[in-house]
Amino acid sequence: MAIVIPEHKIQEVLERVDLVGLISRHVELKKAGREWKGRCPFHQEKTPSFYVVPEKRFYFCHGCRASGDAVSFVQRYLGKTFLDAVRDLARELGIDLEAQQDPGMRERQQLKEATDLAAEHFRALLWHQDEGRAARAYIANRGVSEETAQAFGLGWAPAAWSLLAERFQKSGMLEWGMKAGLVLKRNSGDGCFDFFRSRVMVPIRAPEGRPIAFGGRLMGADEGPKYLNSRESRLYNKSDTLFGMDLARDEVRKRKAAVLVEGYFDCIGLHQVGVRHAVALCSTNLTPGHMQVLKRGEARELVLLLDGDSAGLAAIERLAGPLLAAGATARVALLPQGDDPDTFARREGAEGVEKLLEEAHPLTTHLFATLLPQGKSASFEEKMAALERLKPVAAQVPVGLVRSTLFAALSDHFGWRPADVEAALRSKVPPKPAASAAHAPHSPARPPDEKPPPPMEALYVASVLRDPHLLSRDIFRVCDELSHMGLRMALAHATSGHGSQDALFEASEGIKRAIETSWRQLPNDAQELEQAFSAICREIMVRRIDERLTYIKRATEQTPGAFDLTEETRQLLAERVELLALKKRVLEELRPSGAGTKAPLQPV
Structure with a gap:
């Protein structure tokens, strides 16, 4: 391990x-x-x-x-x-x-390996076993192509009681599987049984792409809840996880917007028709943790696309509080009565979904129109009933500009003075604690004083994560010159067989942000990336040499004359000559090739 x-x-x-x-x-x-x-x-x-x-x-x-x-x-x-x-x-x-090492980090590593094994196990049973035939037919009947199913890592957990438990036992990982909640101890006798059975398995993955939990959709006439989800662990916190973010993040970043749905297959169905900035909640509530994931993904706007029934309308009211509290720009796209995003997408295709998204109304406009359609002409009783439903929403919005603006808009819609609206909305409903605080025990501790990575070093690591073969082009071994230990750990993790996804998954938030920011600055073309990498190496080496030259200059500038040189000063001046020669070689050997080569990347 x-x-x-x-x-x-x-x-x-x-x-x-x-x-x-x-x-x-x-x-x-x-x-x-x-x-x-x-x-x-x-x-x-x-x-x-x-x-x-x-x-x-x-x-x-x-x-x-x-x-x-x-x-x-x-x-x-x-x-x-x-x-x-x-x-x-x-x-x-x-x-x-x-x-x-934090014991929690050791447990987290065990959970990672158990979850990886389970994901591979479920996937193999779906695609390479005869008993997965019915599950493959079910997935196809839902309009999901094999390509999309493969992209989302779908799998199959047969009705057999202990296939996964036996796999864990053979691998010496049974205890880890129990910690992950993937296998449970039998109530009587020895041994364990599988938690997921007779279910199409949907891996829940971190934004970096690593599986961290599962959702299982019951298939056939077996008894049990339609959906069964992994329990929370040190690896998985549903309040910090958005399903599909790993596949949606490029499109989210491109559009600066995300589409939020409530079900796994709603998200998969939207991706299937080409709406690839869709993500889904893994819980019923929208939390500050979810908003942070969207912020990291550069989503400036969120479009709610929920079922067109009473439950969907109630969900919008439930989500409004956290969205307004975060000051998020949100709109509501209403589906036809009885539709869910998955069935609508299959029937209308990408064009129909995009038209629906374009016609989405601002969140507050939708709320006011839904809770009090008559507006100012509504009766006193109707207005009070609407305000009662708005109390849980208003209770989550902190004092400040957003709250005062909300009250001003409400007063305009109700035809009341803002002070009267505020008095009516004073709620005794206590605001819910932030999810990050409630689930703090699940998160591995990070040193609070981590220094931010140097931008040019982050560009170097992002380049190698993009294409590990670039390490062979590092003729000056800039990898040894990296000063930030977090970046060196990420680089070592990625180049020791774990891959870039795992390296990012284990990195701190500061490292993730730095590498992701750098990743977006890099060219996609392989030849251009190699040229950019050469420029990055040149820049880091030249900076290191210049730092040393500056030190030598300060140490020798007080020398009175050539005949008064100390041995240490002679050594420093000799070193200066060698450094200048080295700098010349660096600039020559890492000179940009091609007349049309772009200027070296500049960190943002």
């Missing part, structure tokens, strides 16, 4: 390691002022050009351009991976990474 090492523990390793002592085991070093110098272990040379700077905890070679910190030295010299290098150094220093 992979171990997620906290960033602050890696920083502790780098601060406590004796860099000179570590490198001296493999390189003969001699004191040169405040630095140490020797022949580079990474290439053959007669004149020493390899420096160790203990004050700044890094090494560099002017001959072959090797540079980095203690971790990168172990990686390069001993052929270790990033994580193995950190573990080896921590072991020598007596830092127990296992003991320091």
Whole structure:
């Protein structure tokens, strides 16, 4: 099982390691002022050009351009991976990474592996087994193509009692499957049984694409609820998850809008006809956590597309409070009576859905028209009944501009003074606690003082996550020059077989935002991406060299004359000559190719 090492523990390793002592085991070093110098272990040379700077905890070679910190030295010299290098150094220093790791993070990793196994298990049973034939027919009858079903990762849980439990048992993961709620202990006797049976399985995935839970749609005449969902865990919090966001986020970002529905197959049906900015709630309530997911996805507007029955209309009232409280721009698209988004999309196609979305009314306009159609001409009793229904909505809107604007609009619709409307709406209904606070125990702790990643380093990591083959084009090993440990962890995670989705899933919110922002700046064309990556590498290397040149300039600018140079000053001036030569090589070897090459990317 992979171990997620906290960033602050890696920083502790780098601060406590004796860099000179570590490198001296493999390189003969001699004191040169405040630095140490020797022949580079990474290439053959007669004149020493390899420096160790203990004050700044890094090494560099002017001959072959090797540079980095203690971790990168172990990686390069001993052929270790990033994580193995950190573990080896921590072991020598007596830092127990296992003991320091949050137990919740270990459980989270177990849940990830159990959920991955279950997703693969359900998917295989749907597509590669004879008993999945009926489930495939059901999916096809709902108008879902095989391509769409594959994209959403649909699967099948047969009626058999313990297929998944047996799979977990063989893999040594039965306890993890129980923690995830995917298998349950039998009430009598030994063994476990599967939680999901006779159900079409819908993986619920994080925005990064990793499965974190499941929804199961009952098929056939078996007894039980129509839909059965995974329980919440350290991996899955329904108040922070929007179904389909992993497939919708590019279209959401493009349109700056999202379509919100209530059912998994409503979302799948909209994607099937081409409305690919649709997402669905995994719970009945819209929470601040959902609004954060939409904000990260750059959705500036939300269109509610709910069933055209009384339950759908009630849902709009239920969702209005959180939307108004967040100050969100929201509109309501009304479906014909008796329709749900899935059936409407199948019947009318993308054109019909888009027309419905275009005609959507602002949320407050819909609320007022629904609760008090007669407006000012309504009776006193009708107005009071409408205000009673609005109390739970108003109770969630904090004091401020949004609340005062809401009361002003209500007073205009009701024909009352704003003060009278506010007095009538004073509610004793306590506002619901924020979902993020209510579910805090499920979230792994993050260091509160995480520094933001340097934008150019984030561009480097985003490029490699986009195309891992670019690492072979990093001739100056800029990967060893990355200063932000969170970015280095994400890079190590992605290039050690886990993939970019898992790397992003495990990253902190700050790292995710930085990488996603950088990802959007990168060109889609493979050749242009390679050119952009070369420019990023050049920029990072030149900045590192310039930082060192600035230091040398400050350290030597007080030199009185050529005959008064100290040995340390001579070394610094010699280093300056080597750095300038290195900078020239960097600029030449990473020169943009092609007359029409665009200017280097600039972080935003």
